[in-house]
Amino acid sequence: MSKNKKRNNSLSEFTSLTGINRREFLKTAVATGIIIVSSGCASQYSQNLTEQKAAPAATSAEEFMFAYISDSHLLARGKEHRFAKSLIKAVEDVNAMDPQPDFVFYGGDLAQLGLREELSLGREILAELKPKVYMMVGEHDWYYDMGEVWMEFFGNPTYSFDYKGIHFIVLNSVIVEDYWTQSKMTPMERMLFMAQLDNPKGKPFTVGEEQRTWLSNDLSTLSKDTPIVVFSHSPLYKYYKPWNFWTDDADEVQKLLSPFNAVTVIHGHTHQVLTNKIGNIIFHGLLSTAWPWPYAPQGIPKYTIQMDRADPFNQFDGNGWGNIDTIRNGNINKTYMLWTRNPLLVSYEKVINTKEQVPGPSY
Amino acid sequence: MKIAYNVFPFLFVVLLFIMNSANAEHNAINDTDVVIQPPQEKTVQIVTACDGRKKVIVEGYYEGEVMPVEKSRQVAQLLMSLMEFCEEEITAKLPESERTIYVSVNGLPFESVRDIEELPLILAHGDKPHTERQQRIWKAEMDRIIGEGYRLFHDPSLGKNGISCDMCHPDASNTHPETYPKFQTQTGKVALLRDMINWCIQNPLEGNVLADDDQRMKALESYIISTRAGKILVPGKH
Numbered sequence: 001m002s003k004n005k006k007r008n009n010s011l012s013e014f015t016s017l018t019g020i021n022r023r024e025f026l027k028t029a030v031a032t033g034i035i036i037v038s039s040g041c042a043s044q045y046s047q048n049l050t051e052q053k054a055a056p057a058a059t060s061a062e063e064f065m066f067a068y069i070s071d072s073h074l075l076a077r078g079k080e081h082r083f084a085k086s087l088i089k090a091v092e093d094v095n096a097m098d099p100q101p102d103f104v105f106y107g108g109d110l111a112q113l114g115l116r117e118e119l120s121l122g123r124e125i126l127a128e129l130k131p132k133v134y135m136m137v138g139e140h141d142w143y144y145d146m147g148e149v150w151m152e153f154f155g156n157p158t159y160s161f162d163y164k165g166i167h168f169i170v171l172n173s174v175i176v177e178d179y180w181t182q183s184k185m186t187p188m189e190r191m192l193f194m195a196q197l198d199n200p201k202g203k204p205f206t207v208g209e210e211q212r213t214w215l216s217n218d219l220s221t222l223s224k225d226t227p228i229v230v231f232s233h234s235p236l237y238k239y240y241k242p243w244n245f246w247t248d249d250a251d252e253v254q255k256l257l258s259p260f261n262a263v264t265v266i267h268g269h270t271h272q273v274l275t276n277k278i279g280n281i282i283f284h285g286l287l288s289t290a291w292p293w294p295y296a297p298q299g300i301p302k303y304t305i306q307m308d309r310a311d312p313f314n315q316f317d318g319n320g321w322g323n324i325d326t327i328r329n330g331n332i333n334k335t336y337m338l339w340t341r342n343p344l345l346v347s348y349e350k351v352i353n354t355k356e357q358v359p360g361p362s363y
Numbered sequence: 364m365k366i367a368y369n370v371f372p373f374l375f376v377v378l379l380f381i382m383n384s385a386n387a388e389h390n391a392i393n394d395t396d397v398v399i400q401p402p403q404e405k406t407v408q409i410v411t412a413c414d415g416r417k418k419v420i421v422e423g424y425y426e427g428e429v430m431p432v433e434k435s436r437q438v439a440q441l442l443m444s445l446m447e448f449c450e451e452e453i454t455a456k457l458p459e460s461e462r463t464i465y466v467s468v469n470g471l472p473f474e475s476v477r478d479i480e481e482l483p484l485i486l487a488h489g490d491k492p493h494t495e496r497q498q499r500i501w502k503a504e505m506d507r508i509i510g511e512g513y514r515l516f517h518d519p520s521l522g523k524n525g526i527s528c529d530m531c532h533p534d535a536s537n538t539h540p541e542t543y544p545k546f547q548t549q550t551g552k553v554a555l556l557r558d559m560i561n562w563c564i565q566n567p568l569e570g571n572v573l574a575d576d577d578q579r580m581k582a583l584e585s586y587i588i589s590t591r592a593g594k595i596l597v598p599g600k601h
Binding site: 073077081082112291292294 | 526530533563
């Protein structure tokens with residue numbers, strides 16, 4: 001029953017959009033300088049069209065914008081290291097935004113090997129950001145000391161907050177079953193084991209029972225109309241297990257989120273343009289500032305506009321940061337700010353209207 | 364029935380003719396018996412090695428006859444050479460008056476060799492050239508070099524800034540070794556896979572280039588190529 005209701009809501013919103021005058025769109029687009037991808041243009045991954053999306057019917061959420069930076073993988077080698085330079089570049093870009101975002105969300109993997117020196121360098125660089133910063137933890141931050149320094153610097157990794165009508169939830173989705181105690185790994189051995197993406201002996205990420213219980217309680221007081229944005233480091237679905245583009249208990253977490261009308265999951269870890277939709281939940285990946293990852297050999301969601309392969313001769317290509325515009329129905333439009341390419345907008349409207357696999361590049 | 368009786372004398376004549384022809388052929392063979400002796404009727408002595416799989420047929424000596432010392436040495440030397448090919452069943456023929464040796468491997472037709480040193484040439488493409496043992500050794504050697512490549516690929520020690528190959532290329536993805544050589548637009552010349560490996564070592568990893576014959580380069584190439592087994596070679600593809 002509630003599922004049908006949700007579908008109807010989405011559809012009626014879409015129908016209301018189609019009646020809007022094209023000239024109106026363009027006028028607004030020019031005025032605001034927003035560049036988005038047209039929903040009818042599935043293969044335009046390298047092209048952006050100046051077509052403004054209309055505001056859907058009013059709900060409780062306000063329209064506002066926040067920025068994100070993610071996956072910087074800093075090494076304890078000072079601000080001259082290429083990864084530090086990339087994070088500094090992202091911070092400068094966000095600080096140059098006009099108008100400024102309401103806040104900045106950091107998507108995890110600030111450090112490469114979870115060392116105090118790395119996290120400290122990251123904290124120092126992020127401190128330059130003018131807006132408020134919300135932090136999320138990634139496996140590279142966590143597995144040297146099981147999050148000790150990260151928590152000392154940034155607090156609890158699992159929390160929620162309400163902002164302008166949206167309920168934001170931040171999870172630690174990189175919980176892995178203990179395999180290190182029995183094999184007597186040193187902290188650095190454990191960290192290196194975890195840091196290797198293609199480790200055939202790696203264990204899958206989970207949110208875990210404890211956080212699922214917390215999440216269930218956190219959601220219990222909310223009405224089903226409350227828009228929800230969840231941040232997780234790993235994608236809260238199953239994309240490609242060998243690289244841990246995967247959360248093992250994703251189905252159970254999705255089940256907790258599925259009764260809500262507007263749910264968006266924003267995740268790091270995958271270092272690529274990535275979009276998915278499962279039921280009414282829409283998933284968006286974040287770019288890395290450090291390096292892009294190729295798409296996995298299988299499991300790429302059909303909603304994804306695949307980014308062409310990066311130029312290795314340009315350290316900034318395929319990397320960047322981005323911003324997120326919340327729309328009145330509590331869903332979001334997501335923009336990938338790729339440093340050496342045109343900005344790429346994946347609008348809510350485009351996602352819900354994707355019927356077939358979006359063609360990708362040839363590689 | 365009438366037709367059958369009329370045909371019978373004719374059939375009888377035909378049968379007689381066939382029988383005469385057969386006799387004539389038989390006589391012809393008997394006439395030339397002295398000139399062309401069938402091989403099995405030659406005077407030969409067969410010397411078998413202790414493994415039972417190597418035999419030397421020595422022509423010109425009958426079974427049990429004592430051979431001259433020189434001939435015995437030749438036979439012994441030949442058998443010893445054949446024994447190097449443990450798994451194979453080999454029969455060699457030593458003709459009485461010529462230096463050529465005829466060798467049959469695993470029941471295949473006899474081939475001539477001028478010298479026993481040529482034996483491996485015949486054996487290389489016999490009907491079962493790769494023994495299980497050989498294949499185990501080869502696989503172990505392959506695994507060793509690929510494993511070394513895997514280790515280097517996942518190790519920041521090739522560079523100087525803590526970065527390793529696998530960070531950008533999990534499972535060596537996006538290395539597409541099957542597309543080399545190709546014109547590398549960024550460098551303006553044709554590159555081999557190893558040129559790109561060195562480029563990555565020098566740039567993202569800020570390390571020192573490896574020489575083409577460096578064992579580490581061979582290992583890296585081995586690992587990267589091994590991940591694309593079965594892919595079609597498309598040199599020059601972009």
